[in-house]
Structure formats: structure tokens, C-alpha cells
Amino acid sequence: MVSPRTWRNLRRELRGSALAKIGIVLVLAIILVAVFAPFLAPYDPYQQDLGNSQVPPLGFSTTENETRSEMVNGSIEVVEEEVTVNATLAHPLGTDALGRDMLSRTIYGARTSLLVGVFGTMLAVLIGVTVGLTAGYYGGRVDDGLMRMSDIMLAFPSLVLAIALIGLFGGVTIRIPDPFVVLGLAPEMPPNIVLPGTVVLVVALVNWVWFARVARGEALSLRNEEYVKAARALGASDGSIVARHILPNSITPILVLATIQVAAIILLESSLSYLGFSGANLSWGLDIAQGRDYLASAWWIASIPGVAIVFAVIGVNLVGDWLRDALDPGIEGEGGV
Amino acid sequence: MDEILRVRDLKTRFFTEEGQVNAVESVSFDVRDGEIFGIVGESGSGKSVTALSVIDLIESPGRVTGGEVWYRNADLADEFREKRSEAVDGDFVDLRRLPKGVRRSLRGPSFSMVFQDPMSSLNPSITVGEQIAEAVEVQRRARANPRSTRSRTQGYGLGKYLVDSIVPGREYTSTESKERAIELLEQVGIPDPEARAEEYPHQFSGGMLQRAMIAQALAGEPDILVADEPTTALDVTIQAQILNLLRDLQREQDMSIIMITHDLGVIARMCDRVGVMYAGQIVERGTLGDIFENPVHPYTEGLLGSIPDLEDPSPRLSPIEGNVPSLLDSEMGGRCYFADRCPNAMEACLNSIPEYDTDSGEVVGDGANAEAVHTARCVLATREFDAAEALGDDYFGDRAEASDPETPDDAAEQEVVSDA
Amino acid sequence: MSFARFIIKRSLQGIFVVWGVVTVVFLLRFSTPGDPITFIAPLDASPELRQRIAEELGLNQPLYVQYFDYLTGLLTGDMGYSYISGTEAATRIFARVPATVELAVAATVVAIVISIPLGVISATRRHEPADYAATTFSLAGISTPNFWLGIMLVLVFAVQLNFLPTSRRPVGIVQAVEVLVLSGNYAGIVLWLQHITLPAITLGTYFTALVTRLTRSGMLDELGKSYVDAARAKGLPETLVRYKHALRNTLIPVITVLGLQLGTLIGGAVITEAVFAWPGLGTLVINSINTRDWPLIQGCLIVIGSSFVFVNIAVDALYAYVNPQVVYD
Numbered sequence A: 001m002v003s004p005r006t007w008r009n010l011r012r013e014l015r016g017s018a019l020a021k022i023g024i025v026l027v028l029a030i031i032l033v034a035v036f037a038p039f040l041a042p043y044d045p046y047q048q049d050l051g052n053s054q055v056p057p058l059g060f061s062t063t064e065n066e067t068r069s070e071m072v073n074g075s076i077e078v079v080e081e082e083v084t085v086n087a088t089l090a091h092p093l094g095t096d097a098l099g100r101d102m103l104s105r106t107i108y109g110a111r112t113s114l115l116v117g118v119f120g121t122m123l124a125v126l127i128g129v130t131v132g133l134t135a136g137y138y139g140g141r142v143d144d145g146l147m148r149m150s151d152i153m154l155a156f157p158s159l160v161l162a163i164a165l166i167g168l169f170g171g172v173t174i175r176i177p178d179p180f181v182v183l184g185l186a187p188e189m190p191p192n193i194v195l196p197g198t199v200v201l202v203v204a205l206v207n208w209v210w211f212a213r214v215a216r217g218e219a220l221s222l223r224n225e226e227y228v229k230a231a232r233a234l235g236a237s238d239g240s241i242v243a244r245h246i247l248p249n250s251i252t253p254i255l256v257l258a259t260i261q262v263a264a265i266i267l268l269e270s271s272l273s274y275l276g277f278s279g280a281n282l283s284w285g286l287d288i289a290q291g292r293d294y295l296a297s298a299w300w301i302a303s304i305p306g307v308a309i310v311f312a313v314i315g316v317n318l319v320g321d322w323l324r325d326a327l328d329p330g331i332e333g334e335g336g337v
Numbered sequence B: 001m002d003e004i005l006r007v008r009d010l011k012t013r014f015f016t017e018e019g020q021v022n023a024v025e026s027v028s029f030d031v032r033d034g035e036i037f038g039i040v041g042e043s044g045s046g047k048s049v050t051a052l053s054v055i056d057l058i059e060s061p062g063r064v065t066g067g068e069v070w071y072r073n074a075d076l077a078d079e080f081r082e083k084r085s086e087a088v089d090g091d092f093v094d095l096r097r098l099p100k101g102v103r104r105s106l107r108g109p110s111f112s113m114v115f116q117d118p119m120s121s122l123n124p125s126i127t128v129g130e131q132i133a134e135a136v137e138v139q140r141r142a143r144a145n146p147r148s149t150r151s152r153t154q155g156y157g158l159g160k161y162l163v164d165s166i167v168p169g170r171e172y173t174s175t176e177s178k179e180r181a182i183e184l185l186e187q188v189g190i191p192d193p194e195a196r197a198e199e200y201p202h203q204f205s206g207g208m209l210q211r212a213m214i215a216q217a218l219a220g221e222p223d224i225l226v227a228d229e230p231t232t233a234l235d236v237t238i239q240a241q242i243l244n245l246l247r248d249l250q251r252e253q254d255m256s257i258i259m260i261t262h263d264l265g266v267i268a269r270m271c272d273r274v275g276v277m278y279a280g281q282i283v284e285r286g287t288l289g290d291i292f293e294n295p296v297h298p299y300t301e302g303l304l305g306s307i308p309d310l311e312d313p314s315p316r317l318s319p320i321e322g323n324v325p326s327l328l329d330s331e332m333g334g335r336c337y338f339a340d341r342c343p344n345a346m347e348a349c350l351n352s353i354p355e356y357d358t359d360s361g362e363v364v365g366d367g368a369n370a371e372a373v374h375t376a377r378c379v380l381a382t383r384e385f386d387a388a389e390a391l392g393d394d395y396f397g398d399r400a401e402a403s404d405p406e407t408p409d410d411a412a413e414q415e416v417v418s419d420a
Numbered sequence C: 001m002s003f004a005r006f007i008i009k010r011s012l013q014g015i016f017v018v019w020g021v022v023t024v025v026f027l028l029r030f031s032t033p034g035d036p037i038t039f040i041a042p043l044d045a046s047p048e049l050r051q052r053i054a055e056e057l058g059l060n061q062p063l064y065v066q067y068f069d070y071l072t073g074l075l076t077g078d079m080g081y082s083y084i085s086g087t088e089a090a091t092r093i094f095a096r097v098p099a100t101v102e103l104a105v106a107a108t109v110v111a112i113v114i115s116i117p118l119g120v121i122s123a124t125r126r127h128e129p130a131d132y133a134a135t136t137f138s139l140a141g142i143s144t145p146n147f148w149l150g151i152m153l154v155l156v157f158a159v160q161l162n163f164l165p166t167s168r169r170p171v172g173i174v175q176a177v178e179v180l181v182l183s184g185n186y187a188g189i190v191l192w193l194q195h196i197t198l199p200a201i202t203l204g205t206y207f208t209a210l211v212t213r214l215t216r217s218g219m220l221d222e223l224g225k226s227y228v229d230a231a232r233a234k235g236l237p238e239t240l241v242r243y244k245h246a247l248r249n250t251l252i253p254v255i256t257v258l259g260l261q262l263g264t265l266i267g268g269a270v271i272t273e274a275v276f277a278w279p280g281l282g283t284l285v286i287n288s289i290n291t292r293d294w295p296l297i298q299g300c301l302i303v304i305g306s307s308f309v310f311v312n313i314a315v316d317a318l319y320a321y322v323n324p325q326v327v328y329d
Helices: A004-016 A018-035 A102-138 A140-155 A158-169 A197-222 A226-233 A238-274 A284-292 A300-327 B047-054 B074-083 B100-105 B128-144 B158-166 B175-187 B193-197 B206-218 B236-253 B264-270 B288-293 B298-305 B408-419 C003-031 C036-040 C047-056 C063-075 C089-124 C129-143 C146-160 C173-183 C187-223 C226-233 C238-260 C262-276 C281-291 C294-322
Strands: A062-072 A075-085 A173-177 A192-196 B003-016 B019-032 B036-040 B062-072 B092-094 B111-114 B224-228 B256-261 B273-278 B281-287
Touching (some): A004 A018, A004 A300, A102 A197, A102 A238, A102 A284, A102 A300, A140 A197, A140 C003, A140 C294, A158 A197, A158 A238, A158 C003, A158 C262, A158 C294, A192 A197, A197 A238, A226 A238, A300 C129, A300 C146, B003 B047, B019 B047, B019 B273, B036 B047, B036 B264, B047 B062, B047 B224, B047 B256, B111 B206, B128 B175, B175 B193, B175 B206, B206 B236, B206 C226, B236 B256, B236 B264, B256 B264, B264 B288, B273 B288, B273 B298, B281 B288, B281 B298, C003 C063, C036 C047, C089 C187, C089 C238, C089 C281, C129 C187, C146 C187, C146 C262, C173 C187, C187 C238, C187 C262, C238 C262, C238 C294, C281 C294
Parallel strands (some): B111 B224
Antiparallel strands (some): A062 A075, B003 B019
């Protein structure tokens, strides 16, 4: 499946490309942050502290003029007073409008993005590759049916379709116990990982078509190869021919496409969360939406999670470019959000 | 006959990730008025790069790093005699020492080129007639306003391109140049040229397309036409037609042709004088007769041995064993590059070999013997083979090892780079 | 096959796809949980009232009758009535179309005007600072969620610098131009420009970045091809070699990718509209989903889906027009 030649190409491409190295570092960093979130986050990301709301990040202490009425010598006077909100080491990235620690929320947000990105892509690959290989291998009516269906699917912009499906079916979330908390390693952290189940399903439903098209193309070109004909002549079943000969040869383009799709799905998830459709209560997109209302007084609430998204997506895109350049599967970077 | 081009000690390097590739290593040759000079060699020997270096079309990561390209042009010589005396020698100018803009302006009226694969050498999305008309138009504008290189462009930039693509009738070419393009198509033997001028390259057959390519190269009425494997991509029956066409045109227009090929048959049929290239060097040059009847260099002999001789069918051809070396600077030692494949390699071959005049046995250098007719980079030009000094068969290691199976990719890329 | 037949064939295929879109959208309503009556009727409505509402809206008919009614309605431009406001769905939807078209066109224009020169510069000055700047920009551009970019633009240009409005759409371009032509007053145009600038940049950035990337890599490919050497060898000036020869062939595949990315443009428009309170189809579809206003949801999805299909056909036609090698099949 992964030949020594493939490894050599990957290594060679990596050696020559600083961007690929940056991409790998970014992706590894995000994965580590997501996995070890309970140890890295200084606070429970849900824990509110209204007395400490809108604390600015380090280096951005704010000073504001605040007016209040006061009784001075029996009459009411309006007193203007400078109020300084100091940044504090306790909250290096500040706090949001409810006093929740931004650093902790950003760290935990990586889990949501990554889970949706990875599970959503895996589900899309599963559906798409199954349908695509079937259509490409059998051809004929099955194939025609699939192509018409994918035309119709593609007529809906994926974000619009995702909004429609999720808005109508509602945002169902799945709670997975956090193993670190269960084991008592990080007792003060939230006990569950909240996976927005509908979002995973929906992003897979709107993205499987791309995988189906690639898998179909590979199957179409491979089914007439001599060795496939030979296997058929020897009486191998369709299932084993697909599994042994066609699937392994389709891996490369699907891997590259999947990487690109992880980035697209992370962006899609953040958009859905921003619009309030995901049902998740901890997501970079959701924090941006909440920070939107405090742009004038607390710019960091909307800004910081966005920076996290950009780094995550840049990392995945760079890894995708690296794989594409090294493996050259001959697909364009199609299939965006 | 006078020379129109004197190339001296030309060096072209490619700076790749694997290291420096010496694609052209100290190449010298002359091209005379109205002759066809052939450069023959295996693929990867640097013959195409030599031609591209002469007409200044080498691109990054490649660069011409040394040598002189003297071109006879009295007007240019007068223009630069005062300004750049070092670049002028009599009626000759050294192209490498002229400003880039001047060098560029020589493409078309002085030098032009016919490429190997006509299908990829014409723009697929522009009509054939338009592409030839462009070549005519550049020269027309240059003649109308010889001082300004800008007039050739006429402010043709991105904005202009966008406007031209939207507004019909606003094109770079003029009616005049389009008419001339049709004449040129007729001249190279394309039937119904007016209709064919409106067609796109994919509507042409390979042979017709190569004719169109030649028409395009002739548009500027060049002094020197470089033909880089002009028939390799064509059917055998078409090959002869194209060669005849080139020969006829060369006589009609009294131009010189540099014919680059790996095919000794083409050389024998077309050329007046020949240079044999191996590993970036011209290892032997002389008249057609010198090379075919009196070769000195064992490589030349080997090449001749690898074509069947119809008049004297010997039982077997004798191909040259081994492969063209990689040309990587780090792997090129100071020796004759052919020594590892040479049946007559001697101890003297382990030094780097200069060009010798085969008649006098003297070194051809700056000034001295520069006009030598028949030269070879081989010690056999100065002395006889001496079996006592011969290097053993296994001196350079096992020959099979030379083609390292570990790095087929590298070798393939190398070839592409050095043949670009 | 001739160009005209190609277009006719593609249009027929398009109509088939649109019919599929209509059917899928229609079925969507019946596969989602929740009886629409609960959203329409008052909370304390009696069973009789519910029954009456269902009859009025034809919701008690068998599925195929409702489907047939809906299809025949669509052919006459009738998309039913909004459950919430009672107004004609088609009127509401088409009133929103100009705003979205305006935004999408403005973003596309911004993207094309910036990206193609940027891609060309990047390719022709490879490994120079301009190239690094352009590639960094395009990488960041395709990796930035556009709603966040929009908010950051609002933060900088509206909140901090107080230089542009946080948007909404006080005037459409058609009205603004009308005013200019009739009275010579250009205030409307200025107002329009002020309000559309940030949304257009927000929506256009992804495309600018994408097309810059495509143009750069396409130009690099083309400049390495043999016909470019041939064009140089025949004496063509570099500007012609680049723009007339290489760029033309670069843009042909770019057109295809742009067609494939139209869905992204429309999806991006939906969320951009939400960020800037832009009264287009996007905000309408989001509101309708939140209120389960089925006639509006269906209408919006059908309008978006079918315009997508037909714009794609237009892109195919353009592709066939600029590429002489195209085989109509």
C-alpha cells in the first residue's frame, strides 16, 4: 500500500519544502493540544467567573472612562473615573464575557474541531468510497444513477445544504467520557467530551460526493487493467477484486483528498457553530459568534479563536500540499467548503 | 566561406538540488555562411543545451557561465565599437557581452529555432496563422522603429491583454503580417494556406505542424536557424520531406542551419560539417568526410559502428557499452569522460584532454590553430594506441554498477534537466 | 457536435438536475421531524383549528398530490405562502435575490481583478519577495474562515477606525445608479460603496487566494512548456509571451475550477450575509430554517440550487468558447 518509493518521494518533498515542515509541526501541535487538553488547560473551559469577565490578554491592559452617580454633600453628581482592567498572568489570553478563561476554551476548542474534522472525513470517505467503487466497478446503470445523484448533491452549496439539514434535524450531541478525567488524572476538568453528532453526520453527507467521484474514476480506469481481468478470469469474487486490487490503488488520491477535506470540514464546522447550528457548547466558531457582541469592549473574544482556526487550517492545508506534491495523484484541489 | 558564428569555450551549468550539472563543458565550434553544421550525440549529451545557450534561451536553474559567442554583424559591431570595445572584434560581436535587450532583439532576424515536438511547440489555443503573424509583426515593428525595444511591445501588458480578449478586432497582429503569414505557410508547402491559417494546432497533422513551425521560424528571415531534432517526432515518410524542405529553404534564403540530432543518417544527408558531442563536450569536429571516413575519437567510431551499413552488412552492430555519465560536477573527474567506456583507454586519458588538431597533433587554443578543420578531444590525435599503457577492463569498476539501480528517478530527472 | 447543440444538451441536463433538486427539497420536508402545523398554529389551538389550517394549506392531502400541486405551482412561479407572514414566498425570495447577486458579483470582480495579476507576478518573479508575499497571502486566504475575517474587518475598519459602516444595505446598486442618472446625485453610489466594501472583501478573499494559487501554479506550468521557448525563439517580447501565450492557457483550467467552486461562493455569501446583516437569500434561508417556514426554505433552496446549475452551464459554455480544443460530448 505504501511502497518504499512513496516514502522516498514523501521524504524528498519534505526535505525541500520548509512549508511542509511548518505544516507537520502545526498539525502535530494541534493534535497534541487536543489530546492533552485536560492537562494543558489551566481552567475548566466552562467555569464562569462573572467578577473576572472581559479580562484582556497579556500586554493589552485596557483603560476606560466610566461614569457613575455619587452623593456628594447631599446632591447627586456625575463622577467620571478611569477604570483600568489589568491583564493578568492567571488568564494569559484573557477571559470572555462570562469570565471563562480564553486559553482553556481555545485549547478545548481544538478537540471539537479535530473530532469533527477527522470523524466527518472518515465517514465521508466510508460512504463516498463505497458508493464510488461500486459505481465505477459495475458501471452501467449503477454508475449513471450515482452520477445523476452526485450532480444533484453538487447543486447545493455544501454550507447551505448543511445548514438546511442541521437546522431541520436539530443539533444532537454525543457525550464521550474524557478518559483522563475518568482515570482521575485531571479531576477538576469537564468529565465529558461533547461531540456534535449531527454536525459529523451532515459534513459527511455533504462531502462524500468528492470521494465517490475520485473512487469511481480510479475504479473505472483500473477495472480494465490486465491484472484485474486476470483475477476475474481466475474466479475471484467482485468483493475480493475490489478489496485486493482496486482499493489499494485508489488509496493515494483518496488520502490526498481526505487531507484537503479535513481542512474544509474544520472550516465548515466553525461556520455552522458560528451560525449557532451545531449544538456544541464549546467550539471556536461559537466563541467567535459570542465575541461578535463585544467587539467594541473586548476584541480578543472574537479574535483569538479565529487565529486558532487559521493556524489549524493552514497546517492541514500545508500537509495536504505536501502529500499532493509528493504523491502526485493528479487531482486538483477541488471540493472546498 | 566566412564564419557567421564562432563559439568559443562555452560553458553552461544547471544548479539543481542534486548539485551542479555541467551540461555544456568548454564547447567551441564555428558556423559558416550558408552551411549546415550538425551537432550529433546521444540524448543527455548536451547538444540541445548548447543550441539554447547560443541563442540565449537558457532558463533558471540553468545559466551560461562562461565562454564567448561571436556573431558576425557589421551594424552591431559599429554600434558597440566605441561603447563596448571588448565585445567587438572586427565585424564580430560577442553576444555574451552585449546588453540583454540587444540579445533578445536578435531572436527572429538573426537566430531562430525549430523545436523537436511541433505539437507542444505551438500554443494550442491560438490559431497557427496568428502565431506566425506574431513572429512577422515583431520584426515589422522592430524595423519601423529600430531604436525602441518598447515599440515591439507597444505597451502590451496585462491590461491590454484583457481589453484585447474582450474587444474584438483589437489584436497585436496587423492585416499585413497576417498576409505574410499565409505567404510563409505557402512557402513551406502547406496546401490551402488561407484556410489552414485559421486552424488551431490540434487540427494539423504532425508533418504539417512542423512545416508551420518552420514557417514561424523563418518569419524573421534569420541568419542562423537552429533545428533541434526537427524530425524525431515525425513518421519516417514525413521525415525526409521535412529535411528536404529545410535544405531547399536553406539554399533559397542563404541562411546557416545548426542541425541538432542523434541520428547520423540525418547528419550524413544534410550537413557540411559536424561536431560530435559527448558528456557536454564536442569530442570531435570536422567536415562530413573527416567524421565519417576518418574518425579519430573512439566515441565517434563507436557511434558509426552502431548504425547499420547497408553496403557492408556485417553480422552484428556494435553498440557502445555503458551509459552517458551523469554530468554532475562532483562526479566529473579531471579525465577524458569517455575513458570508462573506451576500448582504447590509456593512462594518458586520466588527465583532462584539450582539443587537438588531428593533422598537426597540436593543441587548439585561443588564437593558436583556432581555424583547425578537424579536431578531436582525444590523445589518439597525437599518438598511436599503446597496449602497454592500456587501462584494465575493470579499472573503472564493474560497468554494470555505473547504472545504479538505486536511483532510477535521479537518473531520469538528470536526463530531462540536461536535455532541456 | 456544434456549440449550440452542446449548450442545448447541457441545458436539458440542467433542467433534469433542477427537477431532482426540487424533488429532494420537497422530500426533505417530509423526512424531518416535527409537524409544521405546530409551528404555524397558536400554542393553544384546538384540534379543529389545526385541522382547518392543515386543509387550507393542503397538508392533509396524500404526498403525491401535494408534490404534483407543488410542481405545477412552481411552473407558474408560485412557491406557496410563508407560514409566518402569510406573504407570497416567491415575492419574498425574489426581493432578496438582487442583494445576493450584487454581493457575489462584487466579490468575484474583486477576486479576479486582484488575483490574476498577483498570480502572474508571483509566477514570473519566483523566489522573490513579491512571490513569497503572494503565496503567504494566498495560503492564509484559503485557510481563513470568512465569517471571522468579516468580523476582524468590522473590528478594524468600523469599530476602531470608524471608517466604514458595520454594513446592512441601505441602498441597492440599481437604485443608486438610477438616482445618479436622473438627478446627478452620486451620494447613493458612495453610500452603496461604503456598505458593500467590507462584505465584498470578506466574500472575495477566499476566491482571490484560490485563483492566485491556481494562476501561479498554472503560469509556472505553462512557462515551462515548449511553446513558450518557441515564442521566445521567434523574437516575441516577454510581455506577449507571458500574457498572450502563457496566461491564456493558464486561465482555461482556472475557469473550470471557478465553476466547481461556485458552491463555495454561494455558501460563503450565506455566512457573509449573516455577519453583515446583508438582506439577501442567505439571511432569509437562515431565518426560515429557524422558524421552520417551509415554503420559504423550499423556495430558497430551489432558487439557489437551480441558479447554481445554470451558472455552471454558463461556465461550461465559456470554457468551450475559450478553449478551441474542447470536444463537445
